[in-house]
Amino acid sequence: MPKLDGVPTSYDHELKAELLYDLCAALVHCGIGTPSHWKESGANGNLFVRQALRDAITQDRLDLLQRNIEYHLNIADVVDRFGDERALEVNELVVLITSGNCGYLEIGAVLEALEQEEKGLGAAFYWELVHSLYRVMRIYDHTDAFMYEERQREYAESDEENADQYEFPEVEKGLPECIRTALKRDRGEHRYADRRLLLRHRSGQFGSWIERLRSIQRHARLYRNRGKDLSESGYYDSPPVPSLLIVFKQHDVIAACFDEESQYMLESVPEPALSIVFCPNNPDEVESTREAVAHFIAINCELFQLVEEIQAWEGQHANRHSDRGELSLRAA
Amino acid sequence: MEPCVISKEELLALLAEKANAPPSGPNELLVRHLKCKESRALAEAIANAVRQYVDPSDPRLLPPPEILPPLA
Numbered sequence: 204m205p206k207l208d209g210v211p212t213s214y215d216h217e218l219k220a221e222l223l224y225d226l227c228a229a230l231v232h233c234g235i236g237t238p239s240h241w242k243e244s245g246a247n248g249n250l251f252v253r254q255a256l257r258d259a260i261t262q263d264r265l266d267l268l269q270r271n272i273e274y275h276l277n278i279a280d281v282v283d284r285f286g287d288e289r290a291l292e293v294n295e296l297v298v299l300i301t302s303g304n305c306g307y308l309e310i311g312a313v314l315e316a317l318e319q320e321e322k323g324l325g326a327a328f329y330w331e332l333v334h335s336l337y338r339v340m341r342i343y344d345h346t347d348a349f350m351y352e353e354r355q356r357e358y359a360e361s362d363e364e365n366a367d368q369y370e371f372p373e374v375e376k377g378l379p380e381c382i383r384t385a386l387k388r389d390r391g392e393h394r395y396a397d398r399r400l401l402l403r404h405r406s407g408q409f410g411s412w413i414e415r416l417r418s419i420q421r422h423a424r425l426y427r428n429r430g431k432d433l434s435e436s437g438y439y440d441s442p443p444v445p446s447l448l449i450v451f452k453q454h455d456v457i458a459a460c461f462d463e464e465s466q467y468m469l470e471s472v473p474e475p476a477l478s479i480v481f482c483p484n485n486p487d488e489v490e491s492t493r494e495a496v497a498h499f500i501a502i503n504c505e506l507f508q509l510v511e512e513i514q515a516w517e518g519q520h521a522n523r524h525s526d527r528g529e530l531s532l533r534a535a
Numbered sequence: 536m537e538p539c540v541i542s543k544e545e546l547l548a549l550l551a552e553k554a555n556a557p558p559s560g561p562n563e564l565l566v567r568h569l570k571c572k573e574s575r576a577l578a579e580a581i582a583n584a585v586r587q588y589v590d591p592s593d594p595r596l597l598p599p600p601e602i603l604p605p606l607a
Contacts, residue, residue, distance in 0.1 A: 217558060217562055217566075218566045218569070220553070220554070220556075220558065221554040221555070224550045224551075224553045224554035225550075225554055227550050228547055228550040228551065228554070231543060231546055231547055231550070232547075237543070238540050238541050238542060238543060238545075238546045239540060241540075241541070241546055241549075242540050242541075248553070
């Protein structure tokens with residue numbers, strides 16, 4: 204029998220190579236790709252793009268993100284639609300950031316400490332954080348848990364025969380008092396008061412958290428996804444995998460709701476966390492895409508630096524058992 | 536040959552030249568095969584066989600299953 208050992212198992216080919224080299228040129232024009240990258244890549248366009256992007260993100264930030272979440276950045280001329288690859292328009296590329304799991308923030312002890320510092324400070328911190336993140340990424344928080352509870356109650360009402368077999372999470376009871384109270388108030392009226400309160404404590408003992416929050420807010424305000432967003436074109440059949448799960452305590456009602464829902468999050472084709480179609484020959488589109496991706500990465504880096512600072516603070520201030528269990532989509 | 540470091544302008548000119556160059560014949564053939572579902576299925580089957588049977592430390596193929604009758 205002939206041996207297969209030594210038989211070549213890979214080859215290189217190019218399809219729409221002009222788009223790849225246009226992308227390389229666009230990266231050079233905006234200062235991300237350099238002649239050194241070209242030399243390091245051995246004149247290979249794919250390696251050039253990869254190395255230039257990695258250097259632009261920086262190794263420290265890549266390490267930070269990899270410790271907290273599984274993001275994949277991909278630039279392609281086709282998109283996966285209902286399991287099939289569909290080509291984009293001629294001369295178009297798409298930058299996709301997809302998440303394979305979910306970051307994790309346990310914020311209950313933080314809110315308690317902030318509330319002890321001044322009443323309302325914890326709630327202000329929480330609301331400002333979640334509302335800034337809503338602008339940029341999907342997160343899973345108390346709002347999603349409330350929606351899950353409501354759906355379960357609706358299912359039970361429509362299934363009278365088996366209604367007694369349904370279990371309902373009691374989300375409101377599981378919230379810290381400062382959040383439960385704040386649910387009843389008008390957010391529009393309190394938004395400026397919350398910001399003033401946070402500003403007053405910018406130099407206090409929790410100032411570094413507030414500065415991180417302010418940085419997230421700044422980037423979120425500047426984040427504009429101006430390109431053609433595939434999520435609006437019916438390409439995907441479910442929302443993105445959340446980039447962050449925010450619970451108040453480990454194994455609380457929000458974690459329980461997430462664990463139920465997350466079992467099905469990867470069954471369909473979820474929308475990416477970021478998807479922007481652009482033409483590499485159009486400098487305006489390249490620049491707006493670069494800006495959007497840069498803000499998205501910056502927000503995530505600030506967020507996960509905040510998460511790690513909070514974890515370190517909790518390690519110093521609370522001698523707690525930190526078993527998070529073997530749960531499906533939560534980042535290790 | 537390892538490329539030497541060139542200027543930004545030279546790199547842009549090189550990239551423009553590559554973007555405008557017509558694809559080579561073998562490249563076009565590969566692209567045609569990759570667009571063909573049957574070719575992709577065959578390539579996948581061969582790749583799986585290679586992964587299963589190529590082992591530098593023990594390159595022997597596994598014995599045939601009982602369902603395959605002897606040749607003689």
